């Protein structure tokens with residue numbers, strides 16, 4: 001029931017998903033394509049940890065038949081379950097310094113939550129969410145996901161009118177048959193689109209008035225008509241781990257997803273034209289709670305990674321005695337402590353929900369994710385301020401193997417590191433924050449879980465302010 005890295009990679013290779021990148025359809029094995037080789041290998045290594053003696057008990061759970069399954073599929077029914085989930089999530093996240101945003105546990109947590117909240121779904125759809133969860137758990141599957149429509153027109157009153165099939169942009173239901181529903185159009189932005197076994201498609205947020213856009217389902221990534229239009233890969237051919245220590249291993253590739261008359265079988269549909277339930281699917285199932293918990297676990301790890309990196313950069317060139325450097329480093333410490341405290345509070349104040357799931361307190365998680373959207377770019381800026389020109393004067397591995405090596409060794413040495421050690425460290429800092437991979441990381445955190453403006457607004461709207469207003473009234477009366 002728990003997969004190995006080798007089996008996962010072989011499985012994805014066999015799917016022959018329809019992926020396009022840089023003007024070409026990917027042919028042959030995905031694991032041999034430069035854009036996907038690194039991420040597949042890295043995800044494979046995560047799966048392999050399920051089999052290592054030191055990590056197996058953290059990453060796996062047992063069912064009634066004593067069969068092992070991945071931790072993300074466990075239905076948490078106690079605080080201890082949530083604590084163990086945090087430890088497992090962070091163990092996986094540490095393998096990439098938190099830079100793999102979509103490690104398998106992210107959407108597997110969604111699949112677990114939907115399956116465990118089956119009572120939310122009506123009629124046959126309730127059975128479908130349970131079956132998909134069981135299937136995913138049994139086969140240790142991975143999922144990509146798409147939750148938003150193409151960015152065509154975001155003006156307040158825009159509604160897409162598409163009477164003709166040729167006019168359709170945002171994916172919608174265009175037909176239903178005995179076998180299932182037909183979806184046509186596009187969705188954004190499936191990170192790792194085509195690199196996973198399946199795709200989870202959920203309704204976009206906001207108010208729904210047109211039932212053609214009301215659907216949720218999960219289908220295999222190689223379903224006929226499903227196409228992944230990948231962005232330019234940052235992991236080009238010949239890239240190596242010295243020059244691009246993160247890009248070479250963790251570039252996930254984000255894709256526009258095209259549904260070209262895709263038939264979604266009825267047994268894969270979770271929600272269909274149900275205008276009453278669509279607005280509540282994320283909140284009532286507590287999907288938001290569980291996804292944010294996974295995300296904040298990862299963001300804590302990423303902050304630890306940034307702190308370690310900034311401190312190492314500062315130590316290498318001996319700048320830690322300056323007060324402003326200490327102040328900057330303490331800004332990262334403060335972020336780390338705030339994020340960790342919010343995470344632990346969410347866990348500590350968890351509760352059993354109506355579906356018997358022990359869910360974290362959503363409030364601190366909403367605060368953490370909103371806070372991180374704004375704080376992460378500042379942490380990146382701190383690294384830039386500490387590294388200065390060291391983040392630019394970055395020879396490659398080939399330079400070190402060439403006849404200019406003696407110059408490099410002499411002139412790029414640092415107080416506390418040889419030239420090679422220093423360049424390796426600064427390259428890591430550059431790759432995390434300045435390379436195309438690094439810039440995407442910043443954009444990723446900025447838009448993680450949605451637009452920062454609307455997320456902050458939903459925090460404001462959902463936050464009960466009455467007792468504080470009451471306190472002011474009482475204070476004024478107490479004169």
Ligand SMILES: Cc1cc2nc3c(=O)[nH]c(=O)nc-3n(C[C@H](O)[C@H](O)[C@H](O)COP(=O)(O)OP(=O)(O)OC[C@H]3O[C@@H](n4cnc5c(N)ncnc54)[C@H](O)[C@@H]3O)c2cc1C
Nearest residue numbers: 145146147148151154188189190191443444447450451453
């Ligand atoms: C690197 C990366 C990876 C991603 N991976 C995934 C993924 O795997 N799956 C997935 O489903 N999504 C993914 N996303 C998408 C992510 O969820 C969205 O970026 C996010 O929800 C914001 O939506 P948008 O990009 O369409 O921005 P828009 O909604 O188009 O916003 C653009 C700008 O307009 C403003 N704006 C637009 N509408 C409003 C409004 N109604 N009120 C106020 N201001 C408004 C916004 O504040 C913002 O400044 C990813 C995004 C990034 C950057």
